[in-house]
Each structure stands twice: as C-alpha cells, then as structure tokens.
Amino acid sequence: MKRVLIHNATIVNEGASVQGSVVLAGEQIIEILAVGQQPSSPCTEVIDATGCYLLPGVIDEHVHFRDPGLTQKADISTESRAAAAGGVTSIMDMPNTNPQTTTLDALEQKLELMSRKSLINYSCYFGATNENYTDFGKLNKQQVCGIKLFMGASTGNMLVDKMNTLMNIFSGTDLLIATHCESQNIIKANIKRYKKMFPDSTEIPISKHSYIRSSTACLRSSELAVHLAGIFNSRLHILHISTERELELFSSAPLSEKRVTAEVCVPHLLFWNADYETLGSRIKCNPSIKRKSDRRALRVAVNSGIIDAIATDHAPHLLSDKQGDALTATSGMPMIQFSLVSMLELVDEKVFSIETIVEKMCHAPARIYNISKRGYIREGYQADLVLVRREEEPWTLTADKILSKCGWSPLEGKSFHWKVEKTFVNGQTVYTDGHTDEDYRGQMLMFER
Numbered sequence: 001m002k003r004v005l006i007h008n009a010t011i012v013n014e015g016a017s018v019q020g021s022v023v024l025a026g027e028q029i030i031e032i033l034a035v036g037q038q039p040s041s042p043c044t045e046v047i048d049a050t051g052c053y054l055l056p057g058v059i060d061e062h063v064h065f066r067d068p069g070l071t072q073k074a075d076i077s078t079e080s081r082a083a084a085a086g087g088v089t090s091i092m093d094m095p096n097t098n099p100q101t102t103t104l105d106a107l108e109q110k111l112e113l114m115s116r117k118s119l120i121n122y123s124c125y126f127g128a129t130n131e132n133y134t135d136f137g138k139l140n141k142q143q144v145c146g147i148k149l150f151m152g153a154s155t156g157n158m159l160v161d162k163m164n165t166l167m168n169i170f171s172g173t174d175l176l177i178a179t180h181c182e183s184q185n186i187i188k189a190n191i192k193r194y195k196k197m198f199p200d201s202t203e204i205p206i207s208k209h210s211y212i213r214s215s216t217a218c219l220r221s222s223e224l225a226v227h228l229a230g231i232f233n234s235r236l237h238i239l240h241i242s243t244e245r246e247l248e249l250f251s252s253a254p255l256s257e258k259r260v261t262a263e264v265c266v267p268h269l270l271f272w273n274a275d276y277e278t279l280g281s282r283i284k285c286n287p288s289i290k291r292k293s294d295r296r297a298l299r300v301a302v303n304s305g306i307i308d309a310i311a312t313d314h315a316p317h318l319l320s321d322k323q324g325d326a327l328t329a330t331s332g333m334p335m336i337q338f339s340l341v342s343m344l345e346l347v348d349e350k351v352f353s354i355e356t357i358v359e360k361m362c363h364a365p366a367r368i369y370n371i372s373k374r375g376y377i378r379e380g381y382q383a384d385l386v387l388v389r390r391e392e393e394p395w396t397l398t399a400d401k402i403l404s405k406c407g408w409s410p411l412e413g414k415s416f417h418w419k420v421e422k423t424f425v426n427g428q429t430v431y432t433d434g435h436t437d438e439d440y441r442g443q444m445l446m447f448e449r
Helices: 076-085 104-117 132-138 163-171 184-197 206-212 215-232 245-249 266-270 273-283 292-304 336-348 354-368
Strands: 003-013 016-025 028-034 045-048 052-056 058-063 088-093 121-124 147-150 177-180 236-238 260-265 309-311 385-396 415-425 428-432
Touching: 003 354, 003 385, 016 354, 052 354, 058 076, 058 260, 058 309, 058 336, 058 354, 076 088, 076 104, 076 336, 076 415, 076 428, 088 336, 088 415, 104 121, 132 163, 147 163, 163 215, 177 215, 184 206, 184 215, 206 273, 215 236, 215 245, 215 260, 245 260, 245 292, 260 266, 260 292, 266 292, 266 309, 266 336, 292 354, 309 354, 336 354, 336 385, 336 415
Parallel strands: 003 045, 003 052, 058 088, 088 121, 147 177, 177 236, 236 260, 260 309
Antiparallel strands: 003 016, 016 028, 052 385, 385 415, 415 428
C-alpha cells in the first residue's frame, strides 16, 4: 500500500495550529507526527510542506451543481473540478434541478449520476414539497444528508408555504431539516410597492433587490422555522443567514447542545449593498446581499459561535442569465473555487482566525450532519486534506483561472495572497499545482444516525 508523508506543515486542526507531519496510507490518515518524530515505516512519497498550512478538506454543505437538467450552466464534473481546485473535498447538492430531487427515484438517479461524475465526495438533499413528506420515512438515513425545505421561493420554485404541510414536515422526520427562509408574502408586497415607485420604468434598479427581499422577509420566515422546530423538537439548520436581526434567534451554546443551528454563506461575509454599484446583478442572490451592518454582525456571529458553519451556496448561471434588473436577473453566483482563499484573506485582515475558518468550514459541517470519519485531521479518518500557502506576492483572479462551467466569478479582478497547492480526497491527490485528476471519483458521504 502506498504511504505518503506530508512533511513539516503547519497543521490546523481542532482549534490549534502546530508544526508537524501526517502520514497517509491508502484512503486514511494513519499517523500524525510532532516535530522530530519519524514515521513508523518508510514512506513511498514525501511531500515537503515547509511553509504550507495543512487543513482538513472543506465540506461545503450547500451547493447547486445544476445536474441533472441544467447542465448548460454547470454540471457535476465541472463543478467538482472547481471545488477540488478550491480545497473542497466534500459537497452536499441541492434538489432544485430538473427533475427536482423530490422523489425516491429521482434521488437514486441523482446519487448514481454523482458517483459517475464527481471528483470529490458527495451527498444530496431530498427536497420537500407540499405532498411528499410521507416519503421521508423511506429515505436511507445513512446516505441522505437532510431534507431541503424552501420556505421562500428561489431558483426552481420549490416553495412550500402551506402551514399544515410545514407542520407535517417538521413533525415527520428526525433527519436534519435545512431551510431557505424568506417570507413570500412580504416579498410580494415589496415587489408591488417598488413597481409603484417606478411606474414609468420597465426596470427596477438592481440595488433594490435587498429591499424587495428584505431583512423583515428573512426574519419572519426564520422565526416561523424556529417556532415549528421548537414545537416538534426538530433538528433545524437555517441556511444562508443574511441579517443582523435573525441572529437573535440563535444561541452561542456549544454545537453539541444545539437542535437549531445557523449557516452563513461566503457572499454575505464578503459583500454589502454598496457593491451593487460596481458588481450589479453579479452579486444578486437569494437571500439578498444586505447592509454593511448586517455583514459586520454576521462576521461577529461567526466568531462568537452564534453562526455555526460557513458554506458557499455555489449557484452558477451563465452571464446571459444574470442580465436584467432586480426582478428579472437570475439569482445566484459561482463561489466554490475561491471560497477558502477568500476566507483566508479575511484571516489576513484579522476578521477571523485560521482556526475559526477550519472550525466553520470543516469541523462544524461534519458534526452538524454527523458525517462519518471526515472533517478532521485524525488517525483513522479519511485522508481529505488541503495544503494552502500564503505568498508574499499576490495573484489576481482572471477569467482563465475559473474552472466553473459558467466561466465567470464576482471576484474577478480581486488579488489574493493565499493559494491552494494540493487537495487530497480519500488519500488521492485530486488537485496539485493547477492540475486536476480527471479520472478519480469521490465517495458517497455516509452519516452516523
């Protein structure tokens, strides 16, 4: 069996950064060595990681790879390649594809498609509808990461807003329920009001998107989700929190004590509504990018433990889809390839520590979803790892560096000091120095329930 020594890295894991080395054998981490310790047996390959940071591979719990049915935008092959280049070793894909992943047959077909096409480890959500909650008990709990519930309409229109149905969903499963929370009634009222404000125009300015999909729309829907979870003792994970006001719904208690948890996505940590002036519809997403004070509060909540996980909501569209105004431009943006380096730039800015980034992007997703033997650098765990390096001279993101099929990024033109050097998936070097292993296929994530 091939043994690989990753030698002399700064290992960032479980709240600490220490100098050391890691030995991989086959798919697993078999030894973690302190400085001066030698491997128990000779290694067939030695990787000199001097000057690099060795992190657990990122687990992105929130992606839209657009496959099946929307593959003109993206597909599992292209987006898993971009993920690997960004240090992401596992993903959980959303159900708003075509067909939607809302039947047992569609779920089986989706997982089979991912097994054939994904370069990294994978799972997918089962999408809730107004009728399918009776199928929840038929799901394989070791293979399905959770139930995705759209309590606000977004791309694919899987809105579930009937109160009786919501109660059946929250009472009908012990699987994690991951929610998109925006009040559709408030959004509709806001659209009506802004149409009256611009009666002589065919377009509503893109900057009004954050007022149409408002803080109140998010808060009221999140309040309802938390209320229902409390009634039925459901395991609730609210996705892409975007407002300061919502943070009052969550606790800073240890993650192990929580039944209700919160995710923030990279765009809401990077952008604020003044960025519409320069980036326009490129940063249009649901929930919307909001005020600078919201961004500041979300960053503070990551550090305080109120926010539990950081994901991307990677949602590629063709640039032609992004043309339009606050109502017509498609919502969503590609983020996965540059999510880790973006967060490491915030480490340089003293917004977060590197240990916090590892906690929120690697450890916490593994714990929230009870993923088996991933998310940590531990002996006996799968060797999902990423080597990153900070360079003195920055590099600039240009279109030729983008691997997502859509071919653009809202981060184009931004300079980074951090770069991903190597990504290991189950011990296999899937990305190294700008090249991906197109022949490797990741494994289905397994959940301990």
